Amino acid sequence: MTLYQPFLDYAIATLQSRLDLESYPIPSGFESKAGVMGKGKNQQPVLTTSYGFKSDKLRQIRAAHVQGGNSLQVLNFVIFPALNYDLPFFGADLVTLPGGHLIAIDMQPLFSQNEAYQTKYSQPIMPMFHSHQQDLPWGGDFPEEAKQYFSPAFLWTRPTATEVVETKVFAAFCDYLNAYINFVDRATEVEDRQQLSAILKAQKSYSDYRAEKDPARGMLTRLYGSEWAEEYIHGFLFDLERKLALTA
Ligand code: DBV
Numbered sequence: 001m002t003l004y005q006p007f008l009d010y011a012i013a014t015l016q017s018r019l020d021l022e023s024y025p026i027p028s029g030f031e032s033k034a035g036v037m038g039k040g041k042n043q044q045p046v047l048t049t050s051y052g053f054k055s056d057k058l059r060q061i062r063a064a065h066v067q068g069g070n071s072l073q074v075l076n077f078v079i080f081p082a083l084n085y086d087l088p089f090f091g092a093d094l095v096t097l098p099g100g101h102l103i104a105i106d107m108q109p110l111f112s113q114n115e116a117y118q119t120k121y122s123q124p125i126m127p128m129f130h131s132h133q134q135d136l137p138w139g140g141d142f143p144e145e146a147k148q149y150f151s152p153a154f155l156w157t158r159p160t161a162t163e164v165v166e167t168k169v170f171a172a173f174c175d176y177l178n179a180y181i182n183f184v185d186r187a188t189e190v191e192d193r194q195q196l197s198a199i200l201k202a203q204k205s206y207s208d209y210r211a212e213k214d215p216a217r218g219m220l221t222r223l224y225g226s227e228w229a230e231e232y233i234h235g236f237l238f239d240l241e242r243k244l245a246l247t248a
Contacts, residue, residue: 002067003165004075004094007173008051011077014174015053015061018181024052024060027235035223037068044069046223050236057085057184064237066219071098076216079180080207080240083200085187086110088121088151090180092173093215094165101162102139103169105176106154107183110202122151125179129153132172135164146213149206203240211238
């Protein structure tokens with residue numbers, strides 16, 4: 001069992017038990033992809049698998065799971081709400097590289113500068129954030145331009161011990177996911193045209209930003225080539241722009 005498999009299993013089982021899930025199509029050739037990292041005797045097989053679901057309020061629930069031995073493990077898990085809800089994104093980037101673990105978990109806001117929005121979606125989870133932050137201190141340096149996409153409850157940490165990932169990070173991941181599903185349960189459809197257009201704009205901005213700045217681009221390109229990597233990023237991981245183009 002690799003480091004992030006229990007996270008993925010928990011997320012899928014929890015979403016399946018709490019929501020009415022359907023599958024979300026994964027473009028053919030991207031469900032599972034084998035590759036090799038490193039050179040000579042340091043060669044290491046790497047497998048990237050993808051998962052996709054949706055529900056009535058959630059446009060896309062998707063995961064990318066990269067398994068390449070003890071020093072390359074990634075679970076990138078993102079939930080993109082339907083465009084007629086003001087829900088935040090659920091975002092988890094759980095990354096293990098030769099240098100250590102890098103953990104990002106958040107409910108990423110549509111409108112980070114809006115006080116009413118923070119009151120609705122960040123304030124209620126601040127106690128949960130503070131309790132986990134006692135075990136998972138702030139991870140330091142962070143790309144400045146990414147800040148607008150995170151909430152005050154952003155857990156960003158770089159644990160040195162793998163055991164901390166298996167216990168404390170796992171607990172935080174489970175709590176954030178359940179709190180997110182609580183918001184989903186309570187969310188009601190937005191009908192106001194102005195609000196709908198603001199949501200669309202914020203969703204596009206987020207999805208485009210993440211596609212453009214995907215920190216995994218280098219790794220995916222080295223593993224599988226740039227054609228595969230770009231198609232994976234734009235055709236599955238951050239596909240909003242493509243999906244909108246189809247319906248335009
Ligand atoms: N990150 C992804 C996807 C991944 C992925 C789809 C399929 O968005 C993995 C895999 N993240 C991944 C890898 C690294 C990071 C790092 C492999 C290491 C890159 C490297 O060091 O080579 C949060 N992820 C990071 C970093 C941050 C995040 C801040 C460090 C990047 C850096 O130091 O430059 N999650 C990431 C992020 C947003 C987010 C920037 C922005 C909205 O939600």
